[in-house]
Amino acid sequence: MVQLHVKHGDESQFLFNTTVDAPLEEIIHQITAIYNGRLKVDRICSEIPELAEHGITLPPNMQGLTEEQIEELKLRDEWEDKCTPSGGSVFKKDEIGRRNGHAPNEKMKAVLMRTVEDAKAVISKKQVQANICVTMEMIKDALDQLRGAVMIVYPMELPPHDPIRMEFEGQEDLSGTQASLQVITEDECQLWWAAKEMQRGKKLQDYIGKNEKTKLIVKIQKKGRGAPAREPLVTEEQQKQMMLHYYRRQEELKKLEEADDDSHLDSEWSDRQALKRQFQGLTNIKWGPR
Template sequence: MVLLVVKRSESQQFLFEITADTDVEEVLQRVVNINNLRYRIQRLKQEGDKLAVHTQGDQPTSGDDEYDEHMEKLQRALAAAELLQHKDQVARKVALTEDKLQEAVEDIRRAAAIAYPEGLPAEEPFKHALGGTEDPIGTSHDGDELDASEAELWFASKKLPVRSKLSQHVGRNEKTKAVVKLQHAGYGRPPREPVVDEETQKAMLAYYHKKQEDEKRLAADDTMYFDSAWANPKSLKNQFSGVGDVRLS
């Protein structure tokens, strides 16, 4: 299986596995589905946290323990879903699938149905996020989700034609790992990937800084011998003449 690092940005990326002989059109559709599910989970977590704060003072006077237990289950479902889709899964080498993400959404849906058996108000943002009926236009989520017919995949600064095989671009080796960019169609060539990743760049900068400091220290050590008696070219002569370390005041 080819391992793709799919990036919208440095903060929005995930791993996806698929065979090299898959059509780019299918790859695009599947990574768009995962992209949309990831953003949906992010909105659910955001709106679920707000809902929990708003309803803290609204729990019933009887059966508080049961109510708290249901709310805890909802929060656990939200936290588990957030962890599943988090960009850190790339570093953990955990590939995402549509099924896993959809199951996480369903876990949230079931927990919400138990916590709010009478349903949520029609205007509640969490309800719309759960049903996928929110209107993102004009909000911070505008542009998060994509339509496969209006999206593009880029690899090595080249757009991948949908009427081609993935292997035509990344090779036939099923152990290949490649970074691809996912974006709205018509946005042009995405920025080039840095030659090294952020962590490697930090390590390199730390190494060069330490090297500079070591060179400065060694340079300072090299000049210290001029003040030593053994470094005085007249030292031996002075010893024989009895002058020694006589100083003139």
Template sequence: MVRLVIKRADVAQFLIEVPGSTSIDELITLVCEIYNGYLKIGRICAEIDELSKHGVTLPPNMQGLTEDQIVDLKLKDEWGDKCIPSGGYIECKDEIGRRNGRGFYRLKQNEFGVDLLLFVQRATGFSSLEIMPTEADISHGYEDASQEVILIEDATLWFSGKEMLRGKLISDYVGRNEKTKIVAKLSKRGAGAPAREPVMDEKQQRALMAHYYRKQEEWKKLEANDEDSYLDSAWAEPGQLKRQFHGLTNIKWGPR
């Protein structure tokens, strides 16, 4: 089984194992299904907390409107009266006007929201900070979510700077060794070859810069102490070893 680390941009998304005889078409289909499902789970996680706090979303023609505007336009949320939490709800207004403001009771929020979040976090590897957007990012996030989805017919895989062409097999690129592990990048058709990854990541780069900064400071201190005062020391005299060998080190010339 050939192991493939699938990346999107510079971020590793998941690892899959397929036989070397698998066609590129089958591989792209499998990768797209997993990747798009991964995005869907992430969006569901991001909405669970908002659902428990502010209830279900309003119809598109009512989102972002004030209460006075809704009354003037005679708009009504028909599904809001049908989609009521079974244990009742509490009024919690959505500041961005996306939801109807009927949040779950705290007990229901803990049972449905927190427990389900923890379950999905363990399954997908998301942390709570990664999946919980701020209120300002929620509406913008949904606009970008559709752009992240990659259709099967528009998907391409790149390996070693070359596109893995449809109609070929994985073995055409990695050989017949079934113990091979490669890194393949998922991209959209027409986007060109993915950018080359840096040799080291940001953390390693900061550590390397800190190391060279310390070395530079050490060299500055050595240059500041670069004096010839040590030449006055006894051990620096060229004839000291010879006199010590002949026993002439303690001879003094002069009156006592």
């Protein structure tokens, strides 16, 4: 199997296994799906702690309003009674007025947070260091685990306007958000290796040959961005080791210089003739008038 180390910019994303005779259309399709799937898991994992802390999202027309404004406008959240957490709720007011404040109890909160930690581990960039390849099946399993945890706590489902439910149903609206800049669709995706764009219509072996044990660093990015920056000749870890070696060498040279210092030869205790003069009574002789 050929192992691709997928990066976006200078940041590692995940490892991906393929074969040299795989069409690049298929490779780009799979890499794009995993890349965007990891982003989806990350977005859900960032929302669930808010759900666990402050309950379901208010309707869009009530978000950001004070209690007085809601009462004055006679607005009502019709989903408040429908979407109550299992085991009852604990009121924790959302200071930014985005969620209704009826949070799950500690037991249900623990179910959500434990599942979030498990899902984060699947998409973690530490998987690269552990030499674990990420597959679309792993991403789907993480999403299913998150969906299951939310269903345990909210068996009546979340409101249709809640961003977590919208993510699960593929109805999320990312327009105008930072998250939208991270997403790369399959049509606009480019795969680069060694400062060359890997063209659709070719196979991986057209670029790297037929060695199935090859390991490559490839970069994913949107069309129209030009060639990504080349990889440095040495890795960050190698650079650290080189700097450490240089520092140790400098310290060794300092010690050698100190050992070569012969200024002590001017000291009285280092005079080889001192003992002879002492026996001859020639010490402490002073010349000049008294």
